[in-house]
Amino acid sequence: MSKAASKAKATDTALEDIEIELFVRALKLRHGYDFTQYAPASLRRRVLQLAHAHHADTVSALTTRLLHEPDFLPLVLEGLSVPVSEMFRDPDVFKALREQVFPVLASYPQINVWQAGCAHGQEVYSLAILLEEAGLYERTQIYATDFNEAALKHAQEGIYPAKEAQLWSRNYLAAGGSHTLADYYSARYELIKLDQRLRRNVIFANHNLVTDEVFCEAHLVLCRNVLIYFSDPLQDRTLALFRDSLVRGGFLCLGTRESLDFAPSATDFTPVDAARRIYRLGSRNAGKE
Template sequence: MIKEEELDLLLNELFQRYGYDFTNYAKASLKRRVNRLLTIDRFTSFAELFYRIKNDPDYLTHLVEELTVNVTEMFRDPALFKTIREQVLPVLATHPFIRIWHAGCSTGEEVYSMAILLEEANLLHKSLLYATDINPSVIENIKKGLFPLSQMKQYSENYILSGGKKDFSSYYMTRYEWAKFDERFQSRMIVATHNLVSDRSFNEFQLIFCRNVLIYFDKELQDKVLTLFDNSLERLGFIVLGSKENLRFSEIAGSYAQMENKEKIWRKMR
């Protein structure tokens, strides 16, 4: 089991040597993930792991994958996507061009879910979806549009519950054990690495997704990231958070109103 001082040493090394700042992530969660890393990579001690980090830059990608949480699915929380379909998209439709930011998007299931909603609302042609994550290896998948075929049954059920009316399989082709989504979706996506801790705003958006990321941050970092989103969102734009996340006690709360059905969607009022 990693000790508190060892974790601090590890986080400091990651920041000083590679520029990854995990210092304001929830410590209990980080400890669990480092302990898991020690087990799966069969390190006999923390010293052995620390030596590997200092002397093997190629190991960094694997380390970042383990420290960041990459659990997602298409149309996750279907009721939320139904609200977006019915109440948010009609507002976005009034804009001449739509910019949407998926921050901490992991492998991109959420981004493709949103692209499908836009397609069905005849808005995809005038939209750009910015897909960003701190982990460069997971976002590479977004450019390929490949997802396990074994997940399609669950994704199809989520899609229907979100208000989808079409045959979900019409959006992809099967390749062995993979579902390959239509390239028209990828053509409307900009994929890049972005560190919510240290990087700045890079555009003005009408809609920002950041779901199930803030729960791993402490209060100080949550406020910092939410302020970044506030600076990146145009007036009357929308922020979508995860099911266990909230704007209510944040520094920007006074400028936002939550959707009446209590989904985790807030609209910027001023």
């Protein structure tokens, strides 16, 4: 690449960065959604993907639509969030929860679980199935939250492409499932619908980890593959939020690419299974009984 071409590319990138900054500021000022503390590289990639998906020549064109088209906001939030998951994702994590966490949860007369950043709900239903098989679901309340209303609606419906069922069935067995996954859904055309009984103790609710406060008093908090999209200060804030939400001795489960190792909150938790990112709130902390 010639020097002139390199300079032109650098100029284009700089202008694009300005446009993205203005877009994020407009989203916050116009609609109250704050993405300023998301990891810059990830946010940049998603904004540019959003522009491409909506045939916008520039990010500024996206900003114009965001400011003047109320119906455009849900599409923006859908594009900027990352509602990608699968049932029993990282099955060894779910197996560890079943073997190392559920026996402790069984000692409580009532169990509260907070699934933060629930996306399209696959992991919520995965947890419900394993709790059912462990005989704990009847006394468990699962709070499944996300800031993306479209994702929450999808999660509440519990309808997914049938093509995913084979992978999910393998994940279920690897997670220690004691039946077959087909026992928990009905298939029709090219879709599967999870059994309604799995939703009986699930409350889906809008909650924004960036701006909202403690959601519930929980014995187990799961927030998997969300913190990787946050800046370090926002990660610290979110981990403190989880700490303050947990009862003393409560459990925190993060994504396999996430860790407490370098976070100030690390001193509040004891690793239960560090490889699978399962931690327990230490007794020395001012947690709740």
